[in-house]
Amino acid sequence: MQYLNIIRILGLLVTILSVTMLPPALVSLIYRDGGGVAFLMAFILCLITGFSFWYPNRNQKGELRAREGFLIVVLFWTVLASFSAVPLMLLDNPSLSITDSFFEAFSGLTTTGATIITHIDGLPHAVLFYRQQLQWLGGMGIIVLAVAVLPMLGVGGMQLYRAETPGPVKDSKMTPRIADTAKHLWYIYLSLTVLCALAYWLAGMGPFDAIAHSFSTIAIGGFSTHDASIGYFNNPMINLVCVFFLIVAGINFALHFAAFQSKSIRTYIFDPEFKTFISIQVILTLICFVVLIASGFSDSYESAFDDALFQAVSISTTAGFATTNFSEWPTLLPLMLIFASFIGGCAGSTGGGMKVVRVILLYLQGIRELSRLIHPKAIINIKLGRKALPDRVVDAIWGFFSAYAAIFTICMLLLIASGIDEFTAFTAVAACLNNLGPGLGEVAANFASINDFSKWVLILAMLFGRLEIFTLLVLFLPSFWRD
């Protein structure tokens, strides 16, 4: 293992991270909200630490292998999220414990959007901005992770996308390819954010809220600057803007890139994952709409549709925004939406969950197993679009699902062992593992009432979810550490 090279890279990343402490400090300067000192101190701390890790090892370069790739990805998220917790620990308002600071930072950077803060409207602008920015940076990281890094590492069947990744395909070397891919993806990511902020502003948000929510929308993060989330604005136009950009951000960014290159909307229409993704949103919206009307829960068709569409898209894409307290909806709906968050967004999007393409493949693989029972000697290929799937991908998808279920169960049992009721435990783990954000029961609004031990379990769940289980799990294999 090239430890010094890894320390060099992390040092560099922490140095870059330090710069992200400056915009909140600037916001603090504009709004004179007294939150600036903490961010300046964090800036200096990150800069010094990052630099002192990087500088002594600045010449420790070497071609990275898969093994180092996994370690860097895991450290990328854990180290950056830990340093991101620093200003939160230093602040007076909110006054957060160490555990809570870590929870909020990991929740931000993994774009989970679960919060332990109970009175968000009272926070300084600098903190509000910082939380939104954390999600936006996390979303950036995820796009590169999901489109460029994981396919190369072959995590959870994502080698499926290996050939499709934009950038120089023939080059098998890791670093230059990731850098080139990242550049293209970030242009798209940045453009979408700007468009989203403009749309929010035109729909009626103030400039600060528009920028803040564009960050957490494109990152499918779900943090808001208000306790009532998007519901604060009580504006159907804003709700529609949010829904539109959530769906856009829930699509594979490699597909956006392909559509951009070919300048054709047909690129989307021929993509099987896109079609399923859209169908899921339509079906969930319809079910919610019908049940809300039938149960007499909504007083008009318009508000029923507005509520149904927003909550269906927000929960199933794993954003976790809300315009109404959907946990009080009739019986089945809240849990149905939580289950939909297990599907989540498309692979290569900023959405969480298991990803639409994996669910499609699980379904196709299940049908194949059934067909094999009737035709034991037939050779049946699984096809996604026009591509036949290699056996390795099939194995990896089954494995991903099983590992997902195992991690889910273990985390849930740990929460219950710590004294949390079963229903809350179930939805809290789902909300964190799927990088969704809000759960049901005691964690419908926030995670403040959860005990510290469980908060750490949930932090781990967020990481497992965001790193697609295997990236993190592989580190637990003893042979990973043997050379």
Next chain:
Amino acid sequence: MQYLNIIRILGLLVTILSVTMLPPALVSLIYRDGGGVAFLMAFILCLITGFSFWYPNRNQKGELRAREGFLIVVLFWTVLASFSAVPLMLLDNPSLSITDSFFEAFSGLTTTGATIITHIDGLPHAVLFYRQQLQWLGGMGIIVLAVAVLPMLGVGGMQLYRAETPGPVKDSKMTPRIADTAKHLWYIYLSLTVLCALAYWLAGMGPFDAIAHSFSTIAIGGFSTHDASIGYFNNPMINLVCVFFLIVAGINFALHFAAFQSKSIRTYIFDPEFKTFISIQVILTLICFVVLIASGFSDSYESAFDDALFQAVSISTTAGFATTNFSEWPTLLPLMLIFASFIGGCAGSTGGGMKVVRVILLYLQGIRELSRLIHPKAIINIKLGRKALPDRVVDAIWGFFSAYAAIFTICMLLLIASGIDEFTAFTAVAACLNNLGPGLGEVAANFASINDFSKWVLILAMLFGRLEIFTLLVLFLPSFWRD
């Protein structure tokens, strides 16, 4: 599809079933409890119906293919369980609705052991005997299904056992082989039942209770002749007898047969599934024991150990007997045991759940997926004992797990949609799908308070569990019905 041949076989089975109505009638005669008429009427009805299906088609013989095999297995359980519900519908005590009669009959014959009867101690002896006998017959069916039929049909990876099945291996024809295998297995099944009844009697049960409980013990069924289950006897010796025979019945009957043939106890010791199965019992007992002591729930080490051992083995083997109301145990234990029932007994036993060998293989396959990430080009075989696993088995095991999870989720959502609270729904579906019996929450004691719609969903769950998901699921594939 050879429909007439299938009707012939089912007619024959129903005719045989009619004979099983006579022992309860006889019991009624001995105890003069007034339950006899219903069983005599059911006897006549089954005899006439069975005969009139069989007789016109008695010459419709033909070699059965896999497709007919699936249909017969499914119809075997559904048709026999439906006819078994007849005497329950006819009885005055208990006075059961049609839905409840079906629920009780399916729960009996699938050895689930969930009951909708609230006052079991007050039932006529004939009914008590009938319920126990249902489980015993169901257990018999399962042994043959699991050891001989499913491996041949290749359901859920059980082709793994194809070569091991006792009986003439080279004969690929279905009927004679199943018949021969069945004979051997039933000798073992019968002998164990006799031994179990004797042991119960020696430990202090009356003859009726001893026979009745031996039926539901060897079948890992869980029906009892008392509301308080085995706890009624309040006798540690009886508890030990129960635990011993549950473990014996939870072992692969093909392994019993092999041990019997080789006359060596070492046959067990070299079996990887056996070792894991025993380890699971030991670990669960220890956890329960430690928590019961540490939480001050038990007043002595003896009673803590007695309670821990009994409940751990009874729930994790999916028997569902109880000596104490374990649903009131400290936080984690009840749910931990329910989760253990997902593992269940060994393949080829009368236990339910996903089966120990599948969980072992899921674990090994998961490790292989992780190893593949580090060594992408290595060819890694999965070995169980000394056998390398074919890819088909690997696929089938993953598929089985995914289908299990999917069926579980759908059933649970249906129960919640019908108005049942989430926790009860979760444990009720687990209890039925794993053929365990009692759940937690509202179904900790019985299923009487559940609505009719949900009872039918749970009946389906019992069937899915007992038929190892795929046997039933394959019938939903349109191509199954095309010739």
